Amino acid sequence: MSATRLLVIVGFLAAIGLVAVLEFASRRERSRIPSLGDVCAFVMQYEVGRVPVGRIGLFGFWWWVGWHFFAR
Amino acid sequence: MEQPSELTAAAPRPWDRPAVSVPVLVLMSVVGGQLPSFSAQANLYAVGTGGALIWLGLTNRVPRRPPPGRLGSGAVWWVVPVVVFGVFEGSTFVLGSTDDFPTFSRLADPLLEDGLVRSVVYFGWLSAFWGLVRR
Numbered sequence: 001m002s003a004t005r006l007l008v009i010v011g012f013l014a015a016i017g018l019v020a021v022l023e024f025a026s027r028r029e030r031s032r033i034p035s036l037g038d039v040c041a042f043v044m045q046y047e048v049g050r051v052p053v054g055r056i057g058l059f060g061f062w063w064w065v066g067w068h069f070f071a072r
Numbered sequence: 073m074e075q076p077s078e079l080t081a082a083a084p085r086p087w088d089r090p091a092v093s094v095p096v097l098v099l100m101s102v103v104g105g106q107l108p109s110f111s112a113q114a115n116l117y118a119v120g121t122g123g124a125l126i127w128l129g130l131t132n133r134v135p136r137r138p139p140p141g142r143l144g145s146g147a148v149w150w151v152v153p154v155v156v157f158g159v160f161e162g163s164t165f166v167l168g169s170t171d172d173f174p175t176f177s178r179l180a181d182p183l184l185e186d187g188l189v190r191s192v193v194y195f196g197w198l199s200a201f202w203g204l205v206r207r
Contacts, residue, residue, distance in 0.1 A: 044204070
């Protein structure tokens with residue numbers, strides 16, 4: 001395995017590990033860090049007029065993620 | 073018929089309990105995990121399940137958890153993993169996603185060829201999707 005490939009793998013694992021650490025930290029009592037679910041819910045509240053832009057955007061992104069990994 | 077937009081979770085419906093939703097998600101994941109990439113069935117299944125969940129999430133037919141009023145200052149920490157992932161994904165994509173500079177999906181594809189791993193990851197995707205619909 002080349003050094004660059006190892007570096008890339010470590011980088012992606014670090015990002016995933018950071019998500020796990022932040023989610024864990026958010027569940028501590030009186031934590032100032034919101035959970036990932038709360039961040040998503042906050043983003044999904046965003047509307048332009050009566051159009052739920054945040055909701056449509058997050059649903060669309062997650063839909064694309066599934067299609068990208070499972071269908072193509 | 074348009075549903076009220078402020079529908080929030082009160083009394084959980086029978087089908088809305090984990091004892092019902094989890095087995096349904098497991099079953100859907102097992103089916104999805106058996107469909108090979110680039111097949112018409114896999115495309116239809118991913119588009120169909122995702123489309124159904126989006127329809128549920130946009131038509132307010134599923135009770136939602138009350139949204140947070142505002143986020144604390146610690147929310148900015150969530151930018152860190154996004155930036156780290158974005159830097160590696162962006163740079164490897166620009167470099168052509170080769171064996172030496174693989175994108176995340178190039179690394180994940182060999183793992184997802186295994187039916188069990190594929191079903192487990194499918195379950196994660198569907199569970200997170202269901203969680204978003206409930207928000």
